[in-house]
Amino acid sequence: xxxxxxxxxxxxxxxxxxxxxxxxxxxxxxxxxxxxxxxxxxxxxxxxxxxxxxxxxxxxxxxxxxxxxxxxxxxxxxxxxxxxxxxxxxxxxxxxxxxxxxxxxxxxxxxxxxxxxxxxxxxxxxxxxxxxxxxxxxxx
Amino acid sequence: xxxxxxxxxxxxxxxxxxxxxxxxxxxxxxxxxxxxxxxxxxxxxxxxxxxxxxxxxxxxxxxxxxxxxxxxxxxxxxxxxxxxxxxxxxxxxxxxxxxxxxxxxxxxxx
Numbered sequence: 001x002x003x004x005x006x007x008x009x010x011x012x013x014x015x016x017x018x019x020x021x022x023x024x025x026x027x028x029x030x031x032x033x034x035x036x037x038x039x040x041x042x043x044x045x046x047x048x049x050x051x052x053x054x055x056x057x058x059x060x061x062x063x064x065x066x067x068x069x070x071x072x073x074x075x076x077x078x079x080x081x082x083x084x085x086x087x088x089x090x091x092x093x094x095x096x097x098x099x100x101x102x103x104x105x106x107x108x109x110x111x112x113x114x115x116x117x118x119x120x121x122x123x124x125x126x127x128x129x130x131x132x133x134x135x136x137x138x139x140x
Numbered sequence: 141x142x143x144x145x146x147x148x149x150x151x152x153x154x155x156x157x158x159x160x161x162x163x164x165x166x167x168x169x170x171x172x173x174x175x176x177x178x179x180x181x182x183x184x185x186x187x188x189x190x191x192x193x194x195x196x197x198x199x200x201x202x203x204x205x206x207x208x209x210x211x212x213x214x215x216x217x218x219x220x221x222x223x224x225x226x227x228x229x230x231x232x233x234x235x236x237x238x239x240x241x242x243x244x245x246x247x248x249x250x
Binding site: 013015016035037041044045048051052093097101102104106107110111114115117137 | 145163191195231
């Protein structure tokens with residue numbers, strides 16, 4: 001598949017554009033509807049984190065690139081210029097804790113990790129964040 | 141977000157439409173908070189018209205559940221889709237929220 005790139009202002013009102021972009025760009029990729037919904041939810045969580053925690057609602061840009069990996073997996077790269085932060089280092093939430101003791105931070109990252117096959121973080125050559133969500137192609 | 145409200149057996153029933161996420165959950169949070177402050181502590185959230193929920197939406201529901209239960213009430217969830225049930229399970233919130241297949245069965249559970 002050819003690479004596709006979306007670049008939009010970091011704004012919660014643009015999340016629908018992000019979701020539509022993912023849905024439209026992966027049509028030639030062998031994902032089940034359930035796997036596609038999982039991926040869209042994961043990308044939505046990641047983009048939300050950039051807007052809310054990265055840019056803290058201040059103006060900024062988010063770039064989303066969708067590309068096929070060498071092993072036929074699908075890679076969604078989410079790039080931003082917010083302060084550097086590696087969400088893959090966030091420990092998984094302790095699901096055994098009672099609700100009143102559950103820290104609410106990290107739930108989105110836990111969702112992202114659960115809904116995808118792999119999550120990778122790196123610093124871009126421009127010094128920004130790059131989070132890559134990997135979804136494997138359906139085996140059938 | 142459009143939210144339809146009704147009352148049955150002194151239970152307030154809320155049926156939001158659309159997405160319970162960072163974009164849509166604020167309206168729901170305000171509606172539930174206002175109902176709570178008006179004395180409604182027994183609530184059912186009918187998710188039959190909700191297409192999507194994320195961690196931000198769940199955070200709001202968790203806060204409402206905690207406050208309701210602290211006041212002797214509850215917040216039951218009715219008619220979630222399989223997709224929404226899965227999000228509850230991944231976050232581990234199916235331990236705290238009682239999920240029902242229909243509003244009627246949730247009403248019976250109070």
